[in-house]
Amino acid sequence: MALAVRMRVPCRALLCAGAQLRGAALGRPEWAAGGGDGARRFASLRVLVEPGAEGRVAVMKLKNPPVNSLSLDFLTEFLISLEKLENDKAFRGVVITSDCPNVFSAGLDLREMYGRNPGHYAEYWKAVQELWLRLYLSNLVLVAAINGSCPAGGCLMALTSDVRILSDSPKSVIGLNETLLGIVAPFWFKDTLVNTIGHRASERALQLGLLFPPAEALQVGLVDHVVPEDQVQSMALSVMAHWLAIPDHARQLTKAMMRKATADRLIKQREADIQNFVSFISRDSIQKSLQIYLEKLKQKKG
Numbered sequence: 033m034a035l036a037v038r039m040r041v042p043c044r045a046l047l048c049a050g051a052q053l054r055g056a057a058l059g060r061p062e063w064a065a066g067g068g069d070g071a072r073r074f075a076s077l078r079v080l081v082e083p084g085a086e087g088r089v090a091v092m093k094l095k096n097p098p099v100n101s102l103s104l105d106f107l108t109e110f111l112i113s114l115e116k117l118e119n120d121k122a123f124r125g126v127v128i129t130s131d132c133p134n135v136f137s138a139g140l141d142l143r144e145m146y147g148r149n150p151g152h153y154a155e156y157w158k159a160v161q162e163l164w165l166r167l168y169l170s171n172l173v174l175v176a177a178i179n180g181s182c183p184a185g186g187c188l189m190a191l192t193s194d195v196r197i198l199s200d201s202p203k204s205v206i207g208l209n210e211t212l213l214g215i216v217a218p219f220w221f222k223d224t225l226v227n228t229i230g231h232r233a234s235e236r237a238l239q240l241g242l243l244f245p246p247a248e249a250l251q252v253g254l255v256d257h258v259v260p261e262d263q264v265q266s267m268a269l270s271v272m273a274h275w276l277a278i279p280d281h282a283r284q285l286t287k288a289m290m291r292k293a294t295a296d297r298l299i300k301q302r303e304a305d306i307q308n309f310v311s312f313i314s315r316d317s318i319q320k321s322l323q324i325y326l327e328k329l330k331q332k333k334g
Protein backbone atom coordinates (compact mmCIF):
# COMPACT_ATOMS: atom_id res chain seq x y z
CA MET A 33 0.00 0.00 0.00
CA ALA A 34 1.47 3.33 -1.02
CA LEU A 35 2.11 5.92 1.64
CA ALA A 36 -0.07 8.97 1.37
CA VAL A 37 2.84 11.31 2.07
CA ARG A 38 6.27 11.70 0.51
CA MET A 39 9.06 13.27 2.38
CA ARG A 40 11.24 16.03 0.95
CA VAL A 41 14.63 15.51 2.47
CA PRO A 42 16.66 18.70 2.95
CA CYS A 43 20.13 18.54 1.36
CA ARG A 44 21.93 19.11 4.65
CA ALA A 45 20.03 16.20 6.09
CA LEU A 46 21.21 13.94 3.32
CA LEU A 47 24.75 15.00 4.09
CA CYS A 48 24.46 13.79 7.67
CA ALA A 49 22.54 10.64 6.83
CA GLY A 50 24.12 7.40 7.96
CA ALA A 51 25.66 4.65 5.88
CA GLN A 52 23.57 2.70 3.39
CA LEU A 53 22.23 -0.72 4.27
CA ARG A 54 24.96 -2.97 2.91
CA GLY A 55 22.81 -6.08 3.03
CA ALA A 56 19.82 -4.43 1.40
CA ALA A 57 20.84 -5.56 -2.08
CA LEU A 58 20.67 -9.14 -0.82
CA GLY A 59 17.19 -8.59 0.54
CA ARG A 60 18.31 -9.06 4.12
CA PRO A 61 19.28 -6.71 6.89
CA GLU A 62 22.93 -5.72 7.29
CA TRP A 63 23.41 -7.54 10.56
CA ALA A 64 22.32 -10.82 8.95
CA ALA A 65 25.78 -10.85 7.39
CA GLY A 66 27.28 -11.16 10.87
CA GLY A 67 30.48 -9.43 11.90
CA GLY A 68 31.39 -7.01 14.66
CA ASP A 69 29.44 -4.17 16.14
CA GLY A 70 30.15 -1.98 13.12
CA ALA A 71 28.40 -4.48 10.87
CA ARG A 72 25.38 -4.66 13.17
CA ARG A 73 24.48 -1.00 13.01
CA PHE A 74 23.48 1.46 10.39
CA ALA A 75 21.86 4.89 10.36
CA SER A 76 23.12 8.06 11.92
CA LEU A 77 25.04 8.79 15.08
CA ARG A 78 21.88 9.88 16.87
CA VAL A 79 19.49 7.19 15.68
CA LEU A 80 20.97 3.76 16.32
CA VAL A 81 19.33 0.91 14.47
CA GLU A 82 19.99 -2.57 15.82
CA PRO A 83 18.57 -6.04 15.21
CA GLY A 84 15.51 -7.08 17.15
CA ALA A 85 14.04 -10.53 16.68
CA GLU A 86 14.61 -12.94 13.81
CA GLY A 87 16.05 -10.25 11.57
CA ARG A 88 12.57 -8.92 10.72
CA VAL A 89 12.45 -6.39 13.53
CA ALA A 90 14.68 -3.36 14.04
CA VAL A 91 15.22 -1.52 17.30
CA MET A 92 15.60 2.23 16.80
CA LYS A 93 17.38 3.84 19.73
CA LEU A 94 17.08 7.59 20.09
CA LYS A 95 20.43 9.03 21.10
CA ASN A 96 20.33 12.80 21.22
CA PRO A 97 21.67 13.54 24.72
CA PRO A 98 20.89 14.71 27.22
CA VAL A 99 17.11 14.36 26.77
CA ASN A 100 16.35 13.36 23.15
CA SER A 101 14.74 16.72 22.42
CA LEU A 102 13.46 16.69 18.85
CA SER A 103 15.70 19.26 17.19
CA LEU A 104 15.38 19.83 13.44
CA ASP A 105 18.57 17.88 12.71
CA PHE A 106 17.57 15.02 14.96
CA LEU A 107 14.09 14.84 13.44
CA THR A 108 15.61 14.75 9.98
CA GLU A 109 18.00 11.95 10.89
CA PHE A 110 15.14 10.00 12.44
CA LEU A 111 13.00 10.42 9.31
CA ILE A 112 15.81 9.21 7.06
CA SER A 113 16.37 6.11 9.21
CA LEU A 114 12.65 5.39 9.30
CA GLU A 115 12.37 5.74 5.55
CA LYS A 116 15.21 3.26 5.05
CA LEU A 117 13.43 0.73 7.24
CA GLU A 118 10.09 1.42 5.60
CA ASN A 119 11.52 0.84 2.13
CA ASP A 120 13.42 -2.32 3.08
CA LYS A 121 11.21 -5.36 2.62
CA ALA A 122 13.36 -7.28 5.09
CA PHE A 123 11.69 -5.39 7.95
CA ARG A 124 8.18 -5.79 9.25
CA GLY A 125 8.39 -4.11 12.63
CA VAL A 126 10.30 -1.47 14.57
CA VAL A 127 10.70 -0.98 18.31
CA ILE A 128 11.37 2.66 19.15
CA THR A 129 13.19 3.29 22.39
CA SER A 130 15.70 5.64 24.02
CA ASP A 131 19.41 5.38 24.54
CA CYS A 132 19.33 8.30 27.03
CA PRO A 133 18.90 7.32 30.69
CA ASN A 134 15.49 8.05 32.22
CA VAL A 135 14.16 10.00 29.25
CA PHE A 136 12.34 8.60 26.22
CA SER A 137 12.11 12.07 24.65
CA ALA A 138 11.69 15.56 26.13
CA GLY A 139 9.51 16.38 23.13
CA LEU A 140 9.96 19.18 20.66
CA ASP A 141 13.17 21.10 21.06
CA LEU A 142 12.19 24.36 22.73
CA ARG A 143 15.25 26.06 21.25
CA GLU A 144 13.74 25.53 17.77
CA MET A 145 10.63 27.43 18.84
CA TYR A 146 12.18 30.28 20.81
CA GLY A 147 14.02 33.37 19.54
CA ARG A 148 14.16 32.26 15.89
CA ASN A 149 12.71 33.78 12.72
CA PRO A 150 9.42 32.86 10.96
CA GLY A 151 11.24 30.97 8.20
CA HIS A 152 12.90 28.75 10.77
CA TYR A 153 9.62 28.13 12.61
CA ALA A 154 7.98 27.13 9.31
CA GLU A 155 10.81 24.72 8.41
CA TYR A 156 10.73 23.19 11.87
CA TRP A 157 6.97 22.73 11.93
CA LYS A 158 7.00 21.07 8.52
CA ALA A 159 9.47 18.52 9.87
CA VAL A 160 7.29 17.92 12.94
CA GLN A 161 4.26 17.35 10.70
CA GLU A 162 6.32 14.96 8.58
CA LEU A 163 7.40 13.00 11.63
CA TRP A 164 3.80 12.54 12.73
CA LEU A 165 2.49 11.62 9.27
CA ARG A 166 5.31 9.17 8.61
CA LEU A 167 4.90 7.42 11.94
CA TYR A 168 1.13 7.53 12.07
CA LEU A 169 0.75 6.03 8.58
CA SER A 170 3.68 3.65 8.79
CA ASN A 171 3.22 0.24 7.20
CA LEU A 172 5.52 -1.24 9.83
CA VAL A 173 4.35 -2.50 13.19
CA LEU A 174 5.60 0.18 15.58
CA VAL A 175 6.07 -0.58 19.26
CA ALA A 176 7.16 2.22 21.60
CA ALA A 177 9.38 0.94 24.40
CA ILE A 178 9.09 4.00 26.64
CA ASN A 179 11.96 3.77 29.08
CA GLY A 180 11.69 7.18 30.70
CA SER A 181 10.00 10.56 30.72
CA CYS A 182 7.74 11.13 27.73
CA PRO A 183 6.20 14.62 27.62
CA ALA A 184 4.48 16.49 24.76
CA GLY A 185 6.18 15.73 21.41
CA GLY A 186 7.69 12.58 22.97
CA CYS A 187 4.20 11.46 23.89
CA LEU A 188 3.01 12.29 20.37
CA MET A 189 5.69 9.99 18.94
CA ALA A 190 4.66 7.22 21.31
CA LEU A 191 0.98 7.72 20.44
CA THR A 192 1.68 7.04 16.77
CA SER A 193 2.88 3.54 17.64
CA ASP A 194 0.62 0.50 17.51
CA VAL A 195 1.54 -0.49 21.08
CA ARG A 196 3.09 1.37 24.01
CA ILE A 197 5.10 -0.27 26.80
CA LEU A 198 6.06 2.01 29.71
CA SER A 199 8.74 1.38 32.32
CA ASP A 200 7.51 1.30 35.90
CA SER A 201 9.56 4.16 37.29
CA PRO A 202 8.69 7.49 38.96
CA LYS A 203 10.58 9.24 36.11
CA SER A 204 8.40 7.62 33.45
CA VAL A 205 5.62 10.15 33.15
CA ILE A 206 3.75 10.55 29.88
CA GLY A 207 1.27 13.06 28.47
CA LEU A 208 0.61 16.13 26.38
CA ASN A 209 1.64 18.83 28.86
CA GLU A 210 1.66 21.77 26.42
CA THR A 211 -0.65 23.97 28.51
CA LEU A 212 1.91 23.90 31.34
CA LEU A 213 4.28 25.70 28.97
CA GLY A 214 1.60 28.24 28.02
CA ILE A 215 1.24 26.73 24.55
CA VAL A 216 -1.53 24.73 22.90
CA ALA A 217 -1.40 21.20 21.48
CA PRO A 218 -2.39 21.44 17.78
CA PHE A 219 -5.53 19.66 16.56
CA TRP A 220 -3.61 16.65 15.21
CA PHE A 221 -1.86 16.09 18.56
CA LYS A 222 -5.32 16.27 20.14
CA ASP A 223 -6.87 13.91 17.54
CA THR A 224 -4.15 11.33 18.15
CA LEU A 225 -4.81 11.44 21.89
CA VAL A 226 -8.60 11.27 21.45
CA ASN A 227 -8.18 8.23 19.18
CA THR A 228 -6.25 6.56 21.98
CA ILE A 229 -7.99 7.45 25.25
CA GLY A 230 -11.32 8.95 24.18
CA HIS A 231 -12.80 12.43 24.26
CA ARG A 232 -13.52 13.10 27.92
CA ALA A 233 -10.19 11.77 29.19
CA SER A 234 -8.38 13.78 26.49
CA GLU A 235 -10.25 16.96 27.35
CA ARG A 236 -9.14 16.68 30.96
CA ALA A 237 -5.60 15.58 30.14
CA LEU A 238 -5.07 18.36 27.58
CA GLN A 239 -6.54 21.23 29.58
CA LEU A 240 -4.63 20.29 32.72
CA GLY A 241 -1.46 19.36 30.80
CA LEU A 242 -1.39 16.07 32.71
CA LEU A 243 1.76 13.98 32.84
CA PHE A 244 0.52 10.55 33.90
CA PRO A 245 2.62 8.28 36.12
CA PRO A 246 2.74 4.63 34.94
CA ALA A 247 -0.26 3.22 36.85
CA GLU A 248 -2.51 6.10 35.76
CA ALA A 249 -1.25 5.99 32.19
CA LEU A 250 -2.20 2.32 32.08
CA GLN A 251 -5.59 2.94 33.65
CA VAL A 252 -6.55 5.70 31.20
CA GLY A 253 -5.30 3.62 28.22
CA LEU A 254 -2.44 5.92 27.28
CA VAL A 255 -0.10 2.91 27.43
CA ASP A 256 -0.85 -0.78 26.96
CA HIS A 257 1.63 -2.34 29.39
CA VAL A 258 3.67 -1.19 32.39
CA VAL A 259 6.68 -3.39 33.19
CA PRO A 260 9.86 -3.16 35.28
CA GLU A 261 12.51 -1.00 33.66
CA ASP A 262 14.75 -3.92 32.70
CA GLN A 263 11.90 -5.69 30.90
CA VAL A 264 10.71 -2.90 28.61
CA GLN A 265 12.59 -4.04 25.53
CA SER A 266 11.94 -7.77 25.98
CA MET A 267 8.25 -7.05 26.48
CA ALA A 268 8.26 -4.90 23.34
CA LEU A 269 9.77 -7.75 21.33
CA SER A 270 7.31 -10.23 22.72
CA VAL A 271 4.34 -7.98 21.88
CA MET A 272 5.88 -7.46 18.45
CA ALA A 273 5.87 -11.22 17.82
CA HIS A 274 2.13 -11.28 18.47
CA TRP A 275 1.50 -8.46 15.97
CA LEU A 276 3.78 -10.04 13.37
CA ALA A 277 1.71 -13.20 13.48
CA ILE A 278 -0.95 -11.29 11.52
CA PRO A 279 -0.52 -11.19 7.71
CA ASP A 280 0.98 -7.80 6.80
CA HIS A 281 -1.46 -6.89 4.03
CA ALA A 282 -4.52 -7.40 6.23
CA ARG A 283 -3.01 -5.58 9.21
CA GLN A 284 -1.72 -2.68 7.10
CA LEU A 285 -5.06 -2.13 5.32
CA THR A 286 -6.84 -2.23 8.67
CA LYS A 287 -4.39 0.26 10.18
CA ALA A 288 -4.86 2.62 7.24
CA MET A 289 -8.63 2.29 7.51
CA MET A 290 -8.47 3.26 11.20
CA ARG A 291 -6.01 6.17 10.77
CA LYS A 292 -6.51 7.68 7.31
CA ALA A 293 -9.28 10.14 8.20
CA THR A 294 -7.22 11.57 11.07
CA ALA A 295 -4.11 11.92 8.90
CA ASP A 296 -6.12 13.42 6.03
CA ARG A 297 -7.29 16.26 8.27
CA LEU A 298 -3.71 17.48 8.49
CA ILE A 299 -2.72 16.55 4.92
CA LYS A 300 -5.56 18.72 3.59
CA GLN A 301 -4.41 21.78 5.52
CA ARG A 302 -0.68 21.38 6.03
CA GLU A 303 0.23 24.84 4.80
CA ALA A 304 -2.47 26.55 6.88
CA ASP A 305 -1.31 24.58 9.90
CA ILE A 306 2.26 25.81 9.35
CA GLN A 307 1.05 29.40 9.07
CA ASN A 308 -1.01 28.99 12.27
CA PHE A 309 2.01 27.65 14.08
CA VAL A 310 4.30 30.43 12.86
CA SER A 311 1.89 33.18 13.85
CA PHE A 312 1.10 31.55 17.21
CA ILE A 313 4.69 30.83 18.22
CA SER A 314 5.88 34.28 17.08
CA ARG A 315 3.53 36.09 19.47
CA ASP A 316 5.33 38.04 22.16
CA SER A 317 3.20 36.44 24.88
CA ILE A 318 4.05 32.91 23.67
CA GLN A 319 7.75 33.70 23.34
CA LYS A 320 7.64 35.05 26.90
CA SER A 321 6.00 31.83 28.16
CA LEU A 322 8.67 29.73 26.45
CA GLN A 323 11.43 31.91 27.87
CA ILE A 324 10.05 31.49 31.41
CA TYR A 325 9.74 27.72 30.93
CA LEU A 326 13.30 27.41 29.61
CA GLU A 327 14.57 29.45 32.57
CA LYS A 328 12.68 27.18 34.98
CA LEU A 329 14.35 24.14 33.40
CA LYS A 330 17.75 25.73 33.89
CA GLN A 331 17.00 26.83 37.48
CA LYS A 332 15.91 23.30 38.37
CA LYS A 333 19.56 22.33 37.99
CA GLY A 334 21.19 25.18 39.87
Ligand SMILES: CCCCCCCCCCCCC/C=C/C(=O)SCCNC(=O)CCNC(=O)[C@H](O)C(C)(C)COP(=O)(O)OP(=O)(O)OC[C@H]1O[C@@H](n2cnc3c(N)ncnc32)[C@H](O)[C@@H]1OP(=O)(O)O
Nearest residue numbers: 101138139140141142143181183184185216309312329330
Ligand atom coordinates in the same frame (compact mmCIF):
# COMPACT_ATOMS: atom_id res chain seq x y z
C1 LIG B 1 -5.64 30.18 19.19
C2 LIG B 1 -5.17 28.77 19.20
C3 LIG B 1 -4.26 28.48 18.05
C4 LIG B 1 -3.62 27.12 18.22
C5 LIG B 1 -2.50 26.99 17.27
C6 LIG B 1 -1.56 25.90 17.73
C7 LIG B 1 -0.24 26.11 17.12
C8 LIG B 1 0.82 25.22 17.75
C9 LIG B 1 1.34 25.71 19.04
C10 LIG B 1 2.66 25.11 19.45
C11 LIG B 1 2.59 23.67 19.71
C12 LIG B 1 3.90 23.15 20.17
C13 LIG B 1 3.79 21.75 20.65
C14 LIG B 1 4.92 21.47 21.56
C15 LIG B 1 5.31 20.27 21.87
C16 LIG B 1 6.48 20.01 22.73
O1 LIG B 1 6.97 18.92 22.73
S1 LIG B 1 7.12 21.26 23.70
C17 LIG B 1 8.35 20.50 24.73
C18 LIG B 1 7.72 19.99 25.97
N1 LIG B 1 8.69 19.32 26.78
C19 LIG B 1 8.75 19.42 28.09
O2 LIG B 1 7.97 20.08 28.70
C20 LIG B 1 9.85 18.67 28.78
C21 LIG B 1 10.86 19.62 29.37
N2 LIG B 1 11.96 18.88 29.98
C22 LIG B 1 11.86 18.27 31.17
O3 LIG B 1 10.85 18.25 31.82
C23 LIG B 1 13.10 17.59 31.66
O4 LIG B 1 14.19 18.06 30.92
C24 LIG B 1 13.05 16.04 31.53
C25 LIG B 1 12.67 15.60 30.14
C26 LIG B 1 12.04 15.48 32.55
C27 LIG B 1 14.45 15.47 31.87
O5 LIG B 1 14.85 15.93 33.13
P1 LIG B 1 16.40 15.87 33.54
O6 LIG B 1 16.96 14.55 33.19
O7 LIG B 1 16.48 16.33 34.95
O8 LIG B 1 17.13 16.89 32.55
P2 LIG B 1 17.14 18.49 32.65
O9 LIG B 1 18.25 18.90 33.54
O10 LIG B 1 15.79 19.02 32.95
O11 LIG B 1 17.47 18.90 31.13
C28 LIG B 1 18.78 18.70 30.61
C29 LIG B 1 19.01 19.78 29.57
O12 LIG B 1 18.06 19.60 28.51
C30 LIG B 1 17.33 20.81 28.29
N3 LIG B 1 15.97 20.46 27.83
C31 LIG B 1 15.08 19.72 28.46
N4 LIG B 1 13.96 19.60 27.73
C32 LIG B 1 14.16 20.29 26.58
C33 LIG B 1 13.37 20.54 25.39
N5 LIG B 1 12.13 20.03 25.23
N6 LIG B 1 13.89 21.28 24.44
C34 LIG B 1 15.15 21.79 24.56
N7 LIG B 1 15.95 21.60 25.66
C35 LIG B 1 15.46 20.86 26.64
C36 LIG B 1 17.33 21.48 29.65
O13 LIG B 1 17.06 22.85 29.53
C37 LIG B 1 18.76 21.20 30.12
O14 LIG B 1 19.59 22.09 29.41
P3 LIG B 1 20.94 22.66 30.07
O15 LIG B 1 20.52 23.39 31.33
O16 LIG B 1 21.50 23.59 29.05
O17 LIG B 1 21.80 21.47 30.35
